[in-house]
Amino acid sequence: MRKVLKDEKLEAEFQQNGFVTIPFISAEEVELLKQKFFDTLPNSGGQITADETGVQDSRLITYDFTFIDKNPEYKKEVFDIITEYFKPHMERLLADYRPIIANYIRKKSADGEVPLHQNWAFADEMKCNTISIWCPLVDSTIENGTLQVVPGSHKRFGKYRGPMVPWELDNIKQDIIENHLVPIETKAGHCMILDDSIVHYSAINKTEGLRLAIQLICIPAEMPSVHYHMNPSKSMQEIDVLEVDVDFYMQFNPWKMPVGAKKVETLSFTKNLITADEFSARLKQPRFDETQPVKKNLFTRIKEVFA
Ligand SMILES: [Fe+2]
Numbered sequence: 001m002r003k004v005l006k007d008e009k010l011e012a013e014f015q016q017n018g019f020v021t022i023p024f025i026s027a028e029e030v031e032l033l034k035q036k037f038f039d040t041l042p043n044s045g046g047q048i049t050a051d052e053t054g055v056q057d058s059r060l061i062t063y064d065f066t067f068i069d070k071n072p073e074y075k076k077e078v079f080d081i082i083t084e085y086f087k088p089h090m091e092r093l094l095a096d097y098r099p100i101i102a103n104y105i106r107k108k109s110a111d112g113e114v115p116l117h118q119n120w121a122f123a124d125e126m127k128c129n130t131i132s133i134w135c136p137l138v139d140s141t142i143e144n145g146t147l148q149v150v151p152g153s154h155k156r157f158g159k160y161r162g163p164m165v166p167w168e169l170d171n172i173k174q175d176i177i178e179n180h181l182v183p184i185e186t187k188a189g190h191c192m193i194l195d196d197s198i199v200h201y202s203a204i205n206k207t208e209g210l211r212l213a214i215q216l217i218c219i220p221a222e223m224p225s226v227h228y229h230m231n232p233s234k235s236m237q238e239i240d241v242l243e244v245d246v247d248f249y250m251q252f253n254p255w256k257m258p259v260g261a262k263k264v265e266t267l268s269f270t271k272n273l274i275t276a277d278e279f280s281a282r283l284k285q286p287r288f289d290e291t292q293p294v295k296k297n298l299f300t301r302i303k304e305v306f307a
Pocket residue numbers: 117118119200
């Protein structure tokens with residue numbers, strides 16, 4: 001498997017749990033990035049509203065994030081700011097990754113629940129891990145709605161993830177929230193580097209203060225970025241694999257038909273909703289990118305016979 005982190009110990013921890021938490025940017029950089037958020041905010045085109053998305057579930061958006069801003073120029077401005085500040089730290093820690101989506105995520109007081117989900121897939125996960133660098137700009141605590149994850153859930157569910165692809169954990173979200181999540185409190189300027197396929201969630205901000213964080217989604221530098229697109233009015237059994245770039249995401253409205261992207265493949269898809277028991281069982285089984293042990297054993301046995 002292609003490496004994510006340069007440090008071997010951190011890499012092992014990441015592959016085991018699906019995330020690591022480490023010091024990332026300086027206190028001074030935290031303040032500057034906070035200031036930049038407010039300085040650039042007047043350029044925001046406002047968030048895409050529920051009506052504009054044209055789908056029912058859009059009411060679930062209870063937090064602000066740059067990705068669904070209506071102004072691509074503002075998204076580009078935020079991308080350039082965040083990538084500039086993060087670059088030296090990414091180079092220090094990561095094994096040659098490049099950024100594709102940058103977000104400021106703002107939870108206001110008494111708001112900001114992010115439903116249980118996995119991030120979309122951004123590259124072929126059979127060959128690599130795509131990651132989110134999640135870096136709070138204020139101390140992130142249980143009270144203000146820190147990130148919560150299911151450790152070890154990465155690459156075990158929802159292999160093909162995109163905005164319209166049915167999610168196999170859809171029926172058991174509440175069970176997972178109640179029984180499997182671990183809140184990860186993270187200091188301002190530290191970061192969580194998480195596999196985009198890890199199951200995660202965050203609760204509302206119960207404090208008076210603003211909870212501001214940055215998310216930078218990154219993929220291996222040499223890998224093409226892909227987007228799994230389903231058009232339910234056409235077929236629920238097919239997913240188009242689109243090869244996309246940073247600009248695709250700048251222009252993107254997550255719930256509308258993507259235009260102009262190159263289709264590289266069509267995958268067949270079967271909707272499957274799993275039970276809570278299956279979820280627990282699958283957490284202990286091999287990841288979808290791991291060689292099945294039976295094949296390894298067979299190979300070992302053949303080698304023994306001919307040794
Ligand atoms: Fe997420």
